[in-house]
Structures are given as C-alpha cells and as structure tokens.
Amino acid sequence: MVNCCGLLTAKKEPVPLKSIEVEVEVRDHVATVVSTLHYENKEDKPLEAVFVFPLPADAAVCHFSAKIGQTQVVAEVQEKQKAREEYDDALSSGQQAFLLEESEQSPDIFSLSVGSLPPGESASIRLEYVTELAVQADDGLRFCLPAVLNPRYQPQGSEGGSVQVTSVPASLVPYSLSFSGRVSSPRPISKVEANCSLDPLQYLNTEQTQATVKLAAGYKFDRDVELLIYYKDAHQPTAVVEAGQASAKPGTLMGDPVVMLSLYPEFPQAVMSSVASCGEFLFLLDRSGSMDCPMGNREQGQTRIGSARDTLLLLLKSLPMGCYFNIYSFGSSYDHIFPKSVEYSQKSMDEALKIVEKMDANMGGTEILQPLKHIYSQPCIPSQPRQLFVFTDGEVGNTKEVVDLVKKNAGSHRCFSFGIGEGASSALISGVAKAGGGHAQFITGADRMQPKVMQSLRFALQPAVVDISVTWDLPKGVSVTPVSPSITTLFHGQRSLLYAQLTGESSGATEGCVTVKYSLAGHPSQNQIHFSLKPTEDTGLTVHRLGARTLIRSLEMEERENRGQQNGGVKEKVVELSVQSGVSSAFTAFIAVNKGNGEAVQGPLLRRNVPTPMMFMQACAMSMPMPMSRVCAAPRMMMMQYKRSGSVDECSDDMPDEFEDGTYSLEVDGNYSLEADGNYSLEADDIADCNYMYEKSRDPQPSPMPPREPLLQLISLQKASGSWVLEPALATVLGKTSEEVEKPKPASVNQEVWATILALIWLHGFKMEAQEEWELLALKAVSWLHTQKAPCVTECVEAGNALLGCKVQKDALGL
Known part of the structure; x- marks a missing residue:
C-alpha cells in the first residue's frame, strides 16, 4: 500500500x-x-x-x-x-x-x-x-x-x-x-x-x-x-582579467590569469545604410504536431505555426529583387515548395505565399536532420550567398548530430535560428547558429516573432565579414594562449567574446591591447580595445570556468568530428580539463x-x-476531445493504451499509414501519466473510460486562420517589387472607401505611385512602434519609387497626409 x-x-x-x-x-x-x-x-x-x-x-x-x-x-x-x-x-x-x-x-x-x-x-x-x-x-x-x-x-x-x-x-x-x-x-x-x-x-x-x-x-x-536586463551604454567594450587559482599549477588554465574580452564591432554607416540585393534565402519551418500549441501560456493565443506563417509573409515581402529563395518544412518527413531555389519575382512570391497560408502543424515528429542534409546536398548558386533560417520549437533528441552537420557545412552558408515557445532546446537553437556563423533568437510567451526575425534578416543582408584576425599586443614577458575558438562571424553591434590564458609576468607595463581586423564589403576595418593586466577583484573563478567551458565544448566537437580516427586523445583532454577546472x-x-x-x-x-513541467500538455488541460497533436509532439512517438471493445490496442512507432494521416482525438475520464521513456502513456488501469475516435482525413485541412491585423494586411498587399496597387483591399486597411482614396490623387501621378506613397505614410503615421518589422519592405518601396521618377512627390505626400490625418514629412519617408 x-x-x-x-x-x-x-x-x-x-x-x-x-x-x-x-x-x-x-x-x-x-x-x-x-x-x-x-x-x-x-x-x-x-x-x-x-x-x-x-x-x-x-x-x-x-x-x-x-x-x-x-x-x-x-x-x-x-x-x-x-x-x-x-x-x-x-x-x-x-x-x-x-x-x-x-x-x-x-x-x-x-x-x-x-x-x-x-x-x-x-x-x-x-x-x-x-x-x-x-x-x-x-x-x-x-x-x-x-x-x-x-x-x-x-x-x-x-x-x-x-x-x-x-x-x-x-x-x-x-x-x-x-x-x-x-x-x-x-x-x-x-x-x-x-x-x-x-x-x-x-x-x-x-x-x-x-x-x-x-x-x-x-x-x-x-x-x-x-x-x-537593460544597461545604459550597453555597447561599451569591456575586459576582465581574473587571477588564477592559488592551488593550481602555474602554466595550466586554472593556474594562470584568464582575460575575457567583450567586443561590439561598429560598421561604417555607409555599409549599414545599404542592403544586399543578392543571396539565396532558405527558410526551414518546423511543422511537427507541437507547433500547434499556443505561443504563450494562454490557450486562446496565436499558435506557433500561425505566428510562423505571418513571419514567412513578412520575410517574403522583405526580400530584395534579384535574390533566390525556397521554403522547406519538416516533421517526420520533409517537403519543399520548389524543387530547387527560384529567382524572387511576383510570380514565385505569390506561388509560395499560397502554399504558406495552408501550412499547418500536421507533419508528425521533429526530424530536422534529413531536410538539412537535403539542403546541403543542393549546389550553391554563384554570387548568391546562402542564408538559412531555421524555425523550430526544438524538441529533438539528436541535437549534437544536427549541430555537427551545420558546422560541417559552415563554409557554404550562414545559419539563423529561432526557438519558438517554452521548452525549446537552447542547445539546438544556439548550437546551429554558432556552428553556422549566424545568430540565435528565442521567442517565448507574448513575444512577437516578427521583430526578432527581421533583425536576423538585416544581419543576413549585411555583407559577410571576411579575413578576421585577432592580434594581441602584450608587454614583454607576457604571452597569450587563446582559449575560445577563432572568431568566424561578426555582426554590427553584436557582442563577440574572447577568452585567453595569460602566462608570465611583465616587469613594467601594466596594459595590454587586442586588435580585431577584418574586411567588410572590400574595405579593411578594425576594432581595438586596451585593457589593464591587473586582475579584477571579487570575480571568484567565473572567467576561468567560462573559459574552460568554451574550450571543453570545442574539444567535444573535435572529438565527434574525429570519432573512430586517431584523434590524439581528445576525449582524455576533455576529461583532464573538466576534472582540473571542476x-x-x-x-x-x-x-x-x-x-x-x-x-x-x-x-x-x-x-x-521527479517530474518536470511540460508546457503544451497544460495548453490542452486534458479538456478532451482534442487533436492528438495537441497532446504530443507527434502521433508517431506516442505509445497509447486505451479501452475499445473490451481490449487494449496500441498506437506506436510502427503505426499503419492510415493512422498517421488522420486527425486523432481522445475522450478521457480519469487520470493519465507520462512515462520516463520519453513517451506519453495513457494506461487502462488509470483511466475509467477512454473512447478513441479516428477521423480519417487523407488531405488534412489547416485550421481556420483568424483575420490578420491591419499591419499584416497591408504587408500582404505589397508587390514583390515593393509597390502597392490602388485596390479596395488597400482602401479598407487605410480605413477609407475606394472613392475617398482615389479622389485626392494628383492628376499627373499614376495609381501605383499614389498607392505606394499612401502605404508609406500610413506606416510612418500609425505603425512607428513596429518600424523594425516593416523597415526593410519600406526601403524596397522607396527604391521602387525612385526608379519611377514620379512627378509631384511633394504634392502626393501633402495630399496623402490630408487624407489620412497624418503629418509625415517627405524626408522621413526617404523621398
């Protein structure tokens, strides 16, 4: 008992x-x-x-x-x-x-x-x-x-x-x-x-x-x-020198001082104000069952897959003319919109968006390795740098295998990753971004995905920084041994951390200097930081431990890359360093x-x-009936026991195909448990009554989408070129009738120019708080307007302001 x-x-x-x-x-x-x-x-x-x-x-x-x-x-x-x-x-x-x-x-x-x-x-x-x-x-x-x-x-x-x-x-x-x-x-x-x-x-x-x-x-x-946590002047470079451990042997990582440098490279304004007009943009979207969960902890909120659909809309509208793109999605299997990347045009954008709008979280488990292998098997397009965007809630078990694959292909692309929802694997999201020379973002709770994704797109549109070198200038008698891997990626204003072991002593000088040199858009640049060699007080061994962790992770990856080969005892080095540093x-x-x-x-x-909390089970709150995909990341991974006609049946990994393609729901009266083998289990002993219903649906329909907010409606109307068309849907977003929108148009201006100026005024007049989301597509609209050499731009802006009740200056629009 x-x-x-x-x-x-x-x-x-x-x-x-x-x-x-x-x-x-x-x-x-x-x-x-x-x-x-x-x-x-x-x-x-x-x-x-x-x-x-x-x-x-x-x-x-x-x-x-x-x-x-x-x-x-x-x-x-x-x-x-x-x-x-x-x-x-x-x-x-x-x-x-x-x-x-x-x-x-x-x-x-x-x-x-x-x-x-x-x-x-x-x-x-x-x-x-x-x-x-x-x-x-x-x-x-x-x-x-x-x-x-x-x-x-x-x-x-x-x-x-x-x-x-x-x-x-x-x-x-x-x-x-x-x-x-x-x-x-x-x-x-x-x-x-x-x-x-x-x-x-x-x-x-x-x-x-x-x-x-x-x-x-x-x-x-x-x-x-x-x-x-927000600091004033957050972008100031810093250096911390930490004294070695008194009981450790001099010459070892723990026995010598270690320096931690925090650098924030600043790129010239001329480079930052221009965006690349080329690139191959690949979007890899998780469509496993758990992506049907709410973004936050409220069941009524937007689902992860719904937010991802809106984000793909924004990304596709923001891409530059002349680039190439493709969209991949994955679950237990994977799919792509085009057999290979296609040139960005009105036709290809429209075709992609029609498919994106129908995407739902109906592809089973989270098997990301195979689509990545397929992407890397595709030849790169000359003069179109490859940029990979990965969207996932990160519930995978083969994290190291995935990260190693990205690392192996790091020379051919940059990888930007987005962890969606509570419980996303930080090892996967941070790991693939670091291995792929990109940037990681986490989107939880009430966060909007769009601002974070657009920051990464801006990074992707920045010219790749090449020929990065780090030079140390230290007093005579002091030598340096880098602890962290070589810097392979730099982004404007983003922190880069360097750890290094300092050996020996200086007889006089008390200051060191490190210079990071690199080439940006064909121009040599550098950032420099001077630092005191005097150890900072009260740091404990924090810097040494972070340095040791950095070195351990590098060695672990080296061990996996060389597994089965004569690797010079890398595993033994890791064990020795781990024991030495604690x-x-x-x-x-x-x-x-x-x-x-x-x-x-x-x-x-x-x-x-001892159980841990699991986010998406709470979203379901066991309020049956409900789709099985809301209970588990994939019907294929669920071992379920239930009563039907007096017998216990099982749905497991070798589930027949007709079960995999349908919609599942359960009615439960009683209790349930979650087993330590990683599977969910509904046990007949614990359940008073469990009715199983299978609704066969060979072509599952996506869940109905709520109406889009006005900003996304406006974005959805923009053409690939950057322009808008004067149409009833645009008038609706602007809060006007078609007649009200057409009447004030200057006679010498064509309808497309007028519509585009109105859209820009509306964005600047009513949606400045979301500027980071629409900034790139507004730049594209302004570029299109410049190519039109339209007359009466000042008159158009004045008329547009009068129509919409705004006071936006022509200069603010970039015109």
Whole structure:
C-alpha cells in the first residue's frame, strides 16, 4: 500500500523533491546561478530520486554538494563511467550517494540522482553554474532559467538513446520554486523586464548600478523564467582579467590569469545604410504536431505555426529583387515548395505565399536532420550567398548530430535560428547558429516573432565579414594562449567574446591591447580595445570556468568530428580539463558519497522519478476531445493504451499509414501519466473510460486562420517589387472607401505611385512602434519609387497626409 502523505504524481507516487530555491547574481553580462533543491523522504522505505531537468546550453556547471542533517558532502568531477560505478557501489553498500551528469545527446539536459535517502530523512542539494547572457534585438541581455522540459523526439536510426524525461502538465508540478536575483554593472541599470510577475525592482545605490529582483509569489511553473536586463551604454567594450587559482599549477588554465574580452564591432554607416540585393534565402519551418500549441501560456493565443506563417509573409515581402529563395518544412518527413531555389519575382512570391497560408502543424515528429542534409546536398548558386533560417520549437533528441552537420557545412552558408515557445532546446537553437556563423533568437510567451526575425534578416543582408584576425599586443614577458575558438562571424553591434590564458609576468607595463581586423564589403576595418593586466577583484573563478567551458565544448566537437580516427586523445583532454577546472562535460559527472557514520541504509530501494513541467500538455488541460497533436509532439512517438471493445490496442512507432494521416482525438475520464521513456502513456488501469475516435482525413485541412491585423494586411498587399496597387483591399486597411482614396490623387501621378506613397505614410503615421518589422519592405518601396521618377512627390505626400490625418514629412519617408 502506497503511503499517500505529501505531494503525489499522476501515478499516485509521493514526490521527494519539495522545493527549489534559485539565487542569481548577474555581473554585467555574466550570471552565476545557485539552485538549492530540498528533498524529503516521507515514505517508509529508502528512496532513490531521479530528476531530469534543463539548464542553459552554454552553462558551466561548476559546483555540486549535498547536505544531509549536519553533514556536508562536496562532489568531485570524475570520468563519467567511473562516477556511475562509484555511485552504484555506494548504493549497493547502503551508503548515500549523489550523481549529477550531463546528457550525452544534448548539453542542456542534466540528470540528478539522489540515492539511499532513508525514511524520514531530508537532504539539500546545491548546484551552481555560470553562464553568459545573450544580447537581444533591442540590446537587452537575456537571462533564462529553464523550467519547462518537453520530451525530445528521437528520430529512428539516430545516435544514442532518447533522453529519459518524466513530465506532467505545469499545473500538476508537485514542488515550489522561489527565485531572487542581484544585478550589478559598471553602467547604470535602465530596467529589468520579465515574462512572469516580479516584485518591483529595488535599486541598492544612487548610481543605480546595483539592484535586486525577486519572483512574485504564486509562480505557476507554466513557463521558463526569463529576465531581460537593460544597461545604459550597453555597447561599451569591456575586459576582465581574473587571477588564477592559488592551488593550481602555474602554466595550466586554472593556474594562470584568464582575460575575457567583450567586443561590439561598429560598421561604417555607409555599409549599414545599404542592403544586399543578392543571396539565396532558405527558410526551414518546423511543422511537427507541437507547433500547434499556443505561443504563450494562454490557450486562446496565436499558435506557433500561425505566428510562423505571418513571419514567412513578412520575410517574403522583405526580400530584395534579384535574390533566390525556397521554403522547406519538416516533421517526420520533409517537403519543399520548389524543387530547387527560384529567382524572387511576383510570380514565385505569390506561388509560395499560397502554399504558406495552408501550412499547418500536421507533419508528425521533429526530424530536422534529413531536410538539412537535403539542403546541403543542393549546389550553391554563384554570387548568391546562402542564408538559412531555421524555425523550430526544438524538441529533438539528436541535437549534437544536427549541430555537427551545420558546422560541417559552415563554409557554404550562414545559419539563423529561432526557438519558438517554452521548452525549446537552447542547445539546438544556439548550437546551429554558432556552428553556422549566424545568430540565435528565442521567442517565448507574448513575444512577437516578427521583430526578432527581421533583425536576423538585416544581419543576413549585411555583407559577410571576411579575413578576421585577432592580434594581441602584450608587454614583454607576457604571452597569450587563446582559449575560445577563432572568431568566424561578426555582426554590427553584436557582442563577440574572447577568452585567453595569460602566462608570465611583465616587469613594467601594466596594459595590454587586442586588435580585431577584418574586411567588410572590400574595405579593411578594425576594432581595438586596451585593457589593464591587473586582475579584477571579487570575480571568484567565473572567467576561468567560462573559459574552460568554451574550450571543453570545442574539444567535444573535435572529438565527434574525429570519432573512430586517431584523434590524439581528445576525449582524455576533455576529461583532464573538466576534472582540473571542476566544470562538467559530456564525458564526466559530479559524484558525492556520504560515508557518514558507517551505518548502512537498510531495506529495498524505491525509485522515484521527479517530474518536470511540460508546457503544451497544460495548453490542452486534458479538456478532451482534442487533436492528438495537441497532446504530443507527434502521433508517431506516442505509445497509447486505451479501452475499445473490451481490449487494449496500441498506437506506436510502427503505426499503419492510415493512422498517421488522420486527425486523432481522445475522450478521457480519469487520470493519465507520462512515462520516463520519453513517451506519453495513457494506461487502462488509470483511466475509467477512454473512447478513441479516428477521423480519417487523407488531405488534412489547416485550421481556420483568424483575420490578420491591419499591419499584416497591408504587408500582404505589397508587390514583390515593393509597390502597392490602388485596390479596395488597400482602401479598407487605410480605413477609407475606394472613392475617398482615389479622389485626392494628383492628376499627373499614376495609381501605383499614389498607392505606394499612401502605404508609406500610413506606416510612418500609425505603425512607428513596429518600424523594425516593416523597415526593410519600406526601403524596397522607396527604391521602387525612385526608379519611377514620379512627378509631384511633394504634392502626393501633402495630399496623402490630408487624407489620412497624418503629418509625415517627405524626408522621413526617404523621398
């Protein structure tokens, strides 16, 4: 008989994890995060609790310890198999042990095992990591505490097993979270925003360079905790020199000083004001079942696939004449609009948009590897630089395989990635962008996808920076060893980080200098930063650990590239560096054993899986009937047991074709559970009644689309050339009748010029808050107007202002 005291999972098992406390310290653009997990065994037998949870992909996990009663046990880093054996040996001998290890498939997933917790015993686990904060489109720094971990879809035939995830809807998470943070910077803190309720920001000094933030009571675990931190003068280059660890051997990474340089390259205005008129633009869109979930945590909100459709409309309207493009979509299989990339024209744009409007989240699982292989097998078009845009909610299990493929093809393209919705894999989204020399964006909650995507399109239209070199000028006696990989990509105003180990001592000079040289649009350019060699105080070993993490990730990728070859012991180098720096890796784990007073824990050990919240299950809220795709990322990955005519049937991976093509819905009265094998499971024992309905639909129709907002309506009417046509639909967007729009047109001006000037006035007069979304297509419209050499432009602008009730100046329009 299960002891039902305490909080219960859907399988009516007590959950030993009671609460999580998170404290964050942000210094400029680096965060140190300390999580304390409180466990308590309220059962009458000893427990082993296993918790699989997400962390940021680029986090350097650097401390792990446990406190049992008054006993503190600090973990050490060991080679992974050795750590697992020590953990198993400890449990079998009745000792308490704690194991923390990174997933072999994805560096943003960790598994924490708490073993031999005796009846009535409590334990507190302390986990610490450091991470860099990514720069957003509006110059905010993004800190994300991942809370949502969606099961990762493991494609058939891919390397490794699936990540073991136990999940429940967010409303059923049986433990609490408290979160507090402290922010400090050399520059004033303008504001801190969050995607969930915060207590008011508290400044700690009059200069406003220090502040505290705290999560308001009542956090529901229905989303990741995301902070956006804004500093004044955020683009100032910075350098931090950190002293080595006193106990480490000089000449090693931990024993020598390490410098972290933060550079913000500024490109000449002449280059920035012009955009490329060439390129091959490839858009790869996730159409797996989970893309039918809402963007935010409200079921009524726009779906991920709906937002992606609107974004593709905006992208296609913003492309320059003369470029080439194609749109790919994927789920369990993949598809493309054109057999190969086509030249951008009115005809090709219209053809693509007709298909985009019908796209729905009806393609099953999330198998991104095959469409990428197909794209890379296509020959590049001469003089048309390839730019790949990837849109996905990132629930894949073969992350490293995907990132390695992008890296292998980095010389032929730039890759821009967009993680959509809660629980998107940061390892996948950040990994493919970094490997492909592009830029990553995360779109969660109420975020609009369009501004972030348009920033990436502007990056893609910037000339590629080539011939990048880094030169160090250091005093005599001091030498430098780069720790981070060579810089391969630079974007205007976007941060580039450099880590380097400094060896030796200077007899006199106390300053160093680094110069980044590159070629931009055929012109040589450079950015330079001077820095003090004197170590900064109170940094702990943060910079060393971030440097070690950077080097470890580079070596891990090298090991995968050379797997099966004589690779000079790269794996051994990773293990040695991980152990030396105390930073986790794919080949090591943290292990702690409490030898205590020597008394063995008695009795058989019960295993308890601690669940994580899963976003899209909450969106469904089990309000059946509903499409199966709203329950799981793909019908093909779902193992479902249900009652029908007194028997239990199964729908699994080898589901017949007629089941894969239909719409599925369930009616459930009772409970359900989610299994640790990564599959969803509805078990006959737990369900009072489950009716299964299959509606065969060989050609599934997309869900009806809500009417577009006026801005998107106006954008949808623009021609590929950049012009608008005087038509009733345009008059409707402008809030006028066709007669009202036509009457004030100057006689000598043709209708297309008049319509285009009216559209530009409306954008500048009513939609300036969304300028970053329509800026590129407005530039295209202005370019078209210049080619028309239209008379009476001033008269048109005055008449247009009078008609629309605006006061937009001709100069503001670029005319």
